[in-house]
Amino acid sequence: MRKLSFLKPKSKIALIAPSFGCQDEPYKSRLEQAIKHFEQLGYNIQVSPLAFRSMRVESAPPKERADDFMRAWLDEDIDFIFSVSGGELMNEILDYLDFEVIKKAPHPKFLLGYSDNTNLSFLLPVLADIPAFYGPHFPEFGCLKWDDFVKQTYDFITGKIRLQHSFDYYQSEDLRQQSGHFLDSINADQKSEWKSLDKKRSISLEGRLIGGCLDVLLTLIGTKYDKVADFVERYKDEGIIWFLETYDLSVLDTCRALWQLKNAGWFKYCKGLVIGRPLQREALYDFSYEEALTRQLKDLGVPVLYDVDVGHVPPSITLVNGSYSRICYRDGKGTIEFLKF
Incomplete structure (x- = not known):
């Protein structure tokens, strides 16, 4: 795995929109405020023309979005790349990317994003042995007052800390969609508790930590980009820890998805799984979220943590996709520590 530099003072940062852009509120205001924050901190911000653009379900046609990423990736003056948003159709840019060119770039850099950005944050380590951050998009730094969630994220991506702690509360309802509250911090109102599937x-x-948004990973299985078998073979001696989280998937969708990953061979050499809090956890036909996990993962015989602070339900811990990491859990709380590339 390539060694990358964490975000350094006065770095030049590229803001790209490989999926959605931030044309509409509240994302436009948050993005503008985040840019102000980082400029005040001394960073040089290069904003893609696509960052504030939206064309229904994308910031631009697929090739234009792919070119936007490649310009930032190959620009040796750029030190760090933030995605401004997730979305729905980022997978379409993959056909316009050359991962051999990406792999051989003289100045690789961290990309930070999640959700639809799994298309890159997952494939960079799998196809090119280049780690990537899986964590909040740039507008999340646009709240007027940085809370513990934003502060911990910033401290981690700047290399000030390597160990991140679970949070005490999570957000059950996003109040920041309301006018006048666009720049508020998250509404962390429900007690957060990590859980062990086998009750340990x-x-x-x-x-070796790898994963992303399960909704997105499903689209990659069986495609020419599915080189997971090669990745897990490369790192089998260290063992693989999968992290997964969901957006649109229902309880039954999640059950089917885990079955698909398992039968595609993705869980070979798996030492454990970390499952983020789901957005859709309502039971269907008396079939619960916990039952979905147990039904598909129990036979792996490895530890499974769920309701972890990762993914679409903030606050979330930022992970280094492709890194060697340590996860510790005790009585509902936990830590995730980056150890090495």
């Missing part, structure tokens, strides 16, 4: 009180895991 204490778990410690080390291994």
Whole structure:
């Protein structure tokens, strides 16, 4: 795995929109405020023309979005790339990317994004052995007052900390969609508790961390971009820790998706799984979220943590996709520590 530099003072940052852009509120105001924050911190911000653009379900046609990423990736003056948004059709840019060119670039850099950005944050380590951050988009830094969630994210991507702690509360309802509240911090109002599927009180895991948004990963299975078998073989001696989180998937969708990953061979050499809090966890036909996880993952015989602070329900811990990391859990709380590239 390539070694990358964390975000350094006065770095030049590229803001790109490989999926949606931030034309509409509240994302436009948040993006503008985040740019102000980072400029005040001394960073040089290069804003893509696509960052504030939206054309129904995308910021631009697929090739234009792919070119936008490649310009930032190959620009040796750019030190760090932030995605401004997730979306729905980022997978379409993959056909316009050359991962051999990406792999051989003289100045690789961190990309930070999540959700639809799984298309890059997952494939960069799998196809090119280049790690990527899986965490909040740039507008999340646009709240007027940075809370513990934003502060921990910033401290991690700047390399000030390597160990991140679980949060005490999570957001059950996003109030920031309301006019006058666009720049508020998250509404962390529900007690956060990590859970162990086998009810163990204490778990410690080390291994090669890989994963992303399960909704997106499903679109990659069986395609020419599915080189997971090669990736897990490269790192089998360290063992693989999968992290997964969902957006649109229902309880039954999640059950089917996990079955698909398992039968595609993705969980070979798996040492454990970390499952983020789902947006859609309502039981269907008396079939619960916990039952979906147990039904598909119990036979792996490895620890499974769920309701972890990762993914679409903030606050979330930023992960280094492709890194060697340690996850520790005890009595509902936990830590995730980046150990090495």
